[in-house]
Amino acid sequence: MPSVFIEALIISLILQTLAWLWQIKTSNADIVDITWSAGIVISSIYYFYKLNEIETASILMLIFPALWYFRLTIHLIVRYKTEHEDSRYAYLRKHWKDNTQLKFFSFFIFQAFLIWMFALPAYWVGQLTFDFSWNIILAITIGIASLIGVTLSDKQLLSFKLNNSREKVCDIGLWKYSRHPNYFFEWVHWFVYPILLINTPYFYWALIYPVLMLVFLLKLTGIPFSEQQSLINRGDLYREYQNRTNKFFPWKPKES
Secondary structure, eight states, X not given: OOHHHHHHHHHHHHHHHHHHHHHHHHTOTTHHHHHHHHHHHHHHHHHHHHOSSOOHHHHHHTTTTHHHHHHHHHHHHHHOOTTOOOHHHHHHXXXXXXXXXXXXXXXXXXXXXXXXXXXXXXXXXXXXXXXXXHHHHHHHXXXXXXXXXXXXXXXXXXXXXXXXXXTSOOOSGGGGTOSOHHHHHHHHHTTHHHHHTTTSTTHHHHHHHHHHHHHHHHHSSSHHHHHHHHHHHHTHHHHHHHHHSOSSSOOOOOOO
């Protein structure tokens, strides 16, 4: 394994250890999301710094994933409040009654390994020299479209929350066509890497990421817990929203 991989992993471990210590001080684990996103940005920039020459491919590293996760990092920082912990982590804090901080530490360290894993495509892209070809144009188009989509989704949701009570269901804009448009565009963005890496040894490895992200979002950390909390907070209003609106892929809502 190249030493740069080990160095990137050490950076991620240090970052998440510091985040865990901050979590102890504030009793708020939301910081793990910020450091996860920021860690991918830092790892991408580190890989860029370690390259010997700046080529087209390495410049793309500063767009995907560095720019993508920089946007997410800023979004998470803006909504971060030390006095209010996300319901996901509040549930874990309540559920982990024994050795709570040890379990949180394991969780933060696991996130460090995820930073390392999800930053790998940046290294692969930066290793290659591309001609300005159809796959670069297609990848940039998909990346920009998904960046616009996820930014608009987050903006619409934030605006709705600021102007409505917690019991109301956001069904405006993109949220009218998908219950999770932000997750959908996050998933779409991961197709950028296999498209960039077509006809390279990394192509098939890069294909794993859209599949892996889809599993994470649909089955593990994304949609299931989010929908569970929405049902608890909004009850029948959210059930009606579920009945008329697609879960993930944007499509026209069903007739009431």
